[in-house]
Amino acid sequence: MVKRIGVLTSGGDCAGLNAAIRSITHHAITHYGWEVIGIRKGTTGLINRPLEYIPLTIEQCDSAVLRSGGTLLGSTNKDNPFSFPNSDGTRSDHSDDFITAYRELGLDALIGIGGDGSMHILRQLAQKGNINLITIPKTIDNDLGETESAIGYATAVEVATEALDRLQPTAASHQRVMVLEVMGRDAGHIAIASGIAGGADVILVPEIPYKLENIYNKIKKLTDNGRNFALVIVAEAVRDEAGQPAVVSSLGERIRYGGIGHYLGEKIIEATGADVRVMVLGHVQRGGQPNAADRIIAAAFGIHAVDLIAQGKSDRMVAWKHRDIIDVPIQQAIDAYHSLQPTDVLVRTARGLGICLGDQ
Numbered sequence: 001m002v003k004r005i006g007v008l009t010s011g012g013d014c015a016g017l018n019a020a021i022r023s024i025t026h027h028a029i030t031h032y033g034w035e036v037i038g039i040r041k042g043t044t045g046l047i048n049r050p051l052e053y054i055p056l057t058i059e060q061c062d063s064a065v066l067r068s069g070g071t072l073l074g075s076t077n078k079d080n081p082f083s084f085p086n087s088d089g090t091r092s093d094h095s096d097d098f099i100t101a102y103r104e105l106g107l108d109a110l111i112g113i114g115g116d117g118s119m120h121i122l123r124q125l126a127q128k129g130n131i132n133l134i135t136i137p138k139t140i141d142n143d144l145g146e147t148e149s150a151i152g153y154a155t156a157v158e159v160a161t162e163a164l165d166r167l168q169p170t171a172a173s174h175q176r177v178m179v180l181e182v183m184g185r186d187a188g189h190i191a192i193a194s195g196i197a198g199g200a201d202v203i204l205v206p207e208i209p210y211k212l213e214n215i216y217n218k219i220k221k222l223t224d225n226g227r228n229f230a231l232v233i234v235a236e237a238v239r240d241e242a243g244q245p246a247v248v249s250s251l252g253e254r255i256r257y258g259g260i261g262h263y264l265g266e267k268i269i270e271a272t273g274a275d276v277r278v279m280v281l282g283h284v285q286r287g288g289q290p291n292a293a294d295r296i297i298a299a300a301f302g303i304h305a306v307d308l309i310a311q312g313k314s315d316r317m318v319a320w321k322h323r324d325i326i327d328v329p330i331q332q333a334i335d336a337y338h339s340l341q342p343t344d345v346l347v348r349t350a351r352g353l354g355i356c357l358g359d360q
């Protein structure tokens, strides 16, 4: 009999996490009569001593929470329990601390809301500690396999689209080329979706190699046809001509992308003489209120995750497929990394609209 479940958010935050926490809490308490423990700062909350957690109540998870950005539990995207930073600067395996705390709290199951990196770590912990684990996909990058959408993606696309909506009039007023750099890590989903929705003329994604010449030609063609502005959107992991990524820093466990927008901007100025401005959208794409689509999938994911625990299931990730919620083995989702495919509907749509993807 399940009596007490834990929930944590792990990895980069995004809009819609609180909607998922609220849904889990409501369903677990009102439908099953369980207790819900919110673990703070991702896995770190059960590694630190004293433990960092809060009992979640229906009152806490009201509709204000549904609307709010970030995660009320906090998160981490760097403190891997298997290589955890100690106060003296060294790193060591603290996974046993997490497992001991899980037992001390009397948890019967754990719901982890995260992306592929977090799911990999949570699964390792679950296997080592015999923890009943269910995961919920969240990532603005939308690069997790087996699910058509992850929490946070729809809002990020909406924010990037709004940025293009706002850049277009100022670009036209000043006869400028606007370059917008968006997030997405190694996948171009945010760039292509918001580029189409926001009327971009050029969309560059890491999955499609580009030639600068093609971008210059597109801009020249627009100008020749009397257009007085151009919108270029570029995903952060697009590489420069020499094949190098633009990185802010590569310290720690993972690269931080940033700078490809400015690189492109300079190249466009040199080649076309256009008046160019560059905007790096950054974490604005992750913060703020979730849009309706993210609130809806977060709610549905939360309910299904709790039902899976009630059915005695473990090691499953909930997923959105064909207008329904299904669940798949966690490892299967991690293995099926989902980058943008050249045959994807959005690539075909962009080409059909005459948007330059840089390869022709």
Ligand code: F6P
Pocket: 012, 077, 139, 140, 141, 183, 184, 185, 236, 256, 257, 286
């Ligand atoms: O994975 C989500 C994401 O927002 C990426 O799109 C981006 O590259 C990265 O996280 C930024 O991470 P951080 O919050 O550590 O700067």
